[in-house]
Amino acid sequence: MKNFELRRDRYDVFRQFANPLVNISLTLEVPDFRPFCKRRQLPPFHFFLYCVLSAIETIDNFMYRIHENEVIRIDDFIGSYTVINGDSNLNFARFTRSPDLLEFIARSVRAGREATASRALINTSADLTPRQIRDNVFITCMPWFDMRAIEHPVFCHRDSDIPSLAWGKFSAPAGEKMTLPFSVQAHHGFVDGFHVHLLAQAIAGRVAEVMAAHART
Template sequence: MKSIHFTNPHRRKHFDFFNGMNHPHFNITANVDITQLLPYLKSNELPTSSSIVYLIAKAANDIPEFRWRIRDGEVVEHQSVQPSFTVPTEETDVFSFCTVAYTADARIFIENAQKQIAAMGTNPSFEDEEHRDDYLFLSAFPWVSFTGMQHAMHYHPCDSIPRISWGKFFEQDGKIWMPLSVQVHHAVVDGIHVGRYFQLMEQMAALPRNFLGAI
């Protein structure tokens, strides 16, 4: 982890401007073309949810601003951020959090995710480790091909952890699409960074072998 110091006066003004707001977050929702991704997952016998979590986490880890967090009015950058995502449980009809340490190796990550998902099914958790902010908060909403999303969160003290959700796949114009919602703190992540995020997701979904390998 390292401290980020804004040496450019305009970048510092940008940070201060949005960091002083009561509601400093913005959310972009768009559809990602997964036409090539789904048959690739099927032919390689890869689990859909864990593979999507990996791609979502990889895109975030590849963009430094998605690893920035606000602490006491200043910014730190984590070396990596860990996906904490929602999974169903056998205990009740509400979800459990499931946190898996991020690794760039898709095979290792997906294997670890499958084990952790199974464990959460019978031993659910609703707590993240106190004082940690090196998370990505992810959630699946497989019932609806949503066109927008708003997440519950604390605004005071500041919460700068990105929230990323994906929805029900749907077919349109001969392609398969996945709704993807990205909610971020505007003081650390700007529109250009979210744009890069969607571009990365589109690239990985179009060429899954280059990022997931033949596992």
């Protein structure tokens, strides 16, 4: 928490706001991982989810939460994302992450299938304690369109401390790089625009790192 103490005065300012959230939408550029995934028969969404979540945990600012009116730093977080079920309604997938790429993808795929198959709304965090709920990063993917911006529903803005990430349609293949619309919503007491920039860099670096590591296997 030493890093947080260096910005506690900023947090103290923003926590007084009725809405302390910052929303930033950008065009994210990453190495084109689709050929890599195709050669290895890996689902691109789940590969990218692995890279995004493992990048987040390298930046302290995205790991801070508020619990019982105190700032804490979480050590790990739940794997989760939204799906559309057979009735064309929203549902939530949830799983325990793994540092191993293939195991992560297997768990993520299973969780997605379970959520897609369920007519009832599941994994709403109703079964978690208030402290366990803090171990979340909210993920939404909307692959149907070139998303320009998004504002996530928030029960109480003042208490909203869990980052929400969203992305849209991948660009058409055009060489070694690909782009996608990407959005970050986070508590401004923890996260500035600079930290969103760091996250974008970390995601691109993680994609390249994972592809390079598995190219040798």
